[in-house]
Amino acid sequence: MQALRRLFSSLFGAFLILLSLGVAGQAQDVVLTSRDGAIELSGTLLGFNGEFYRVDTVYGELTVDGSGVTCDGPGCPSLTDYIAQVRLSGARELGQVLMPALLEAFAGQNHLSAILKTIDDSHFTYVLKDRHSNKTQAEFHFQLSTAEEGFADLIADNAEISMSTREIRPAEKRRLEEGQPHDLPYSREYVLALDALVPVTMPDHPVHQISLKNLALAFGGQLTNWRDLGGPDAPIALYLLNRTSGASQSVTDRILKPANQDIADSVTRIPDGKDLDLRVSRDPLALALMPHSYMRFSQPMQIFGECGVSLGVDPRMIKTQDYPLTAPIFLYMPMHRLPKIAREFLSYTSTDSAQAVIERAGFINQTLKEVPLNQQGDRLVQAVSVAGTSSVDVAAGQAVDATKSSEPNTGTTLKDLQTMLNFLAPLRRVTMSFRFLSGSSQLDAQSRANIQRLAIVLESGAYDGRQLAFVGFSDGLGPASSNLEIAQKRAETVRDAVFKIAEAVNLDRINITTTAFGEAMPMACDNTEWGRDVNRRVEIWVR
Structure with missing residues (x-):
């Protein structure tokens, strides 16, 4: 059954590619010539997204701006009646409700009609047409199966977007990167919604x-x-x-x-x-x-x-990822550039309108909320309960020695706790956190997406005229002074990552600070790996 499904997937994808390029069974040989005739490039056309040609040449796979060249050969697409072809493959859970709902909402906001054409319960197409001219702008072809099948289609170039309810596995990522000049950048991984x-x-x-x-x-x-x-x-x-x-x-x-x-x-x-x-x-x-x-x-x-x-x-x-089993909903894209309308659709999915659609579909959206300190009672109770002791003390009364340091961990003092509360009391916590892969300085998938999201929010001016603090916390293993230093460095690392992307933000309009309180507010027990992962975090607080 799996073999038949894979064969059908390949044939279905190949048919759509041939259809979109206007050829049937021909070798898609093309010659691209610069407007001044000085440069000529020949090869096999792999794709055209309305703006860029993707050509397999003797120099490898190249992407060429269509506005700067003319195309000659049997594989050349029509530039006048181009229709974007976007193939989505993967998790049935996403393709049944969420993605169609988002696509229909996107079409409505852009004065497009979304016409559904069903092949069977696993294969269907949305045809997007201009409401005034009735001209077809794009066709979004859905193939519903599993996350695993979606990654396989992406690897085989049978999909532009892979839908997944889990993060890509290392072996899948390696196969996707094979033959590519660079590793898969995190920009090709998109967190659409949240689950757990x-x-x-x-x-x-x-x-x-x-x-x-x-x-x-x-x-x-x-x-x-x-x-x-x-x-x-x-x-x-x-x-x-x-x-x-x-x-x-x-x-x-x-x-x-x-x-x-x-x-x-x-x-x-x-x-x-x-x-x-x-x-x-x-x-x-x-x-x-x-x-x-x-x-x-x-x-x-x-x-x-x-x-x-x-x-x-x-x-x-x-x-906030305070719950240890959060499960982001992912979209994955290939290394090459998607058609413009596909990029616009992906941009739409981060808007407030799309977040409402995501919530109605039963998932957790990524709309940012602000939570005052007085609504975080459980966290405060936990912080007070461990004040004056080492947070690595467990129910049995034994500490976990992970550092073998001769310096004792005296834990959080009541003075430390008072300092933290005095700082946080006038601020509000933003429902966005940054956590790290276990035993690593690399951010996890949801946190990587949060870097992008916070950068966009800052560039929009949403926090102009306000104070925004990157606040670092740690687990309780090792000396408290070292934990405080590590938490501070993590806060600075996240801040730098955000502003590396947010190039258009006006820093004169925002009061940016970084601070750390180490192990002062543990979310979970430090005697388990998952507990330590939850505790090592950077939070965003605003005033």
Whole structure:
């Protein structure tokens, strides 16, 4: 079945390319000549997006501005009746509702009619026509399958946009970069919306929280009775979406693999997220991991650590990445330039209008909110509870020694806490944070997208006349003084990354500051890797 699907995908993609170039079964040989006739370039036409030719030549793949050359040969496209062809392939969860809704909204804002032509439930096309002239401007061809299939189509040049509910895996990224002059830049990775993986049970279930370690052991088949999780003496019925879903693959990548576990054979697979939610809500033995976007009737569990800190899921926690299992929704693009209308569509998806569409589709949008300190009670309680002690102390009373430093970690003092609160009290936290890959100085995917997003917001003048602070926090491992220094450097690194992109921002109109409070406000326990990852962060505060 997979082989047939792959064959159909390749044939479908090839047909669309040939159709868009106006050729059928011919060698697409072209000769591009500069307007003055001084330069001539020949090769095989790989694509034309209405502005640029993409040609395979003896010098490799080249992109040539169409305004500076003439084209001769059987592969030359028509410049007068050009219709942009955009192929989208990948996660069915995105192609069924969210992407069509965004495309229809984009068309409406640009005085275009969006006409749907359905081939089957996995293949359909939106034809965008000018409402006044009725001239076709673009055709967006959808092929719904899985995130994995979408990446395969992108690698095979059978798609301009790959839709995914998980981040691209290292092996997929390497295949996509093969034959390219540079590594895949992060600008070709786009965070469209936000979601999260959530452990869920039937409503009114007596077990309300679970650790990531026990989640891994349960779905690995090592814990089989609710009694092991503090519940009644009853077997655990495990549920997940199908193996090919991005959410299930994220469970493997982010929860099972770090714990050296494989998914148990006893897991029941459900193909549809809505059906999974309903099934769990009616099964008193059920334990499932599912996307937040599908939660309607099931009951979410909190994730807790041994030090007593529990983290629940809500839109704010997902936006700020304070929840440890956030799951961004991705679009991936090839190395070459997309047609202009495709670029305009992608730009539209970051607008306020698009954020409303994203929310209606059940996902978490990326609209920035400001939260005053007095609405962050849980964080303050946690900060006060660890003041005067080392934040690496765990429930058993033992500290985790990761640095082997002879300098003791005295933790956050009450004076440190007072200094932090005095600084933050008049400010409001923006629902955007920056976190780093585990054991790395590199930002994670959602944070990389936040760099771009904050740069755009600053260039728009949204924070002109205001104070904007990059505030660094750390985990509690090692000397407190070193943690404070590391947190300060991270805040400065994020600030520099933002302003490297935000070239048009007027710095005279914004009061930019960086500061750090080290381990003063932990979000999770430092005796787990995921807890330390959550605690190492840079927050944005404004006044």
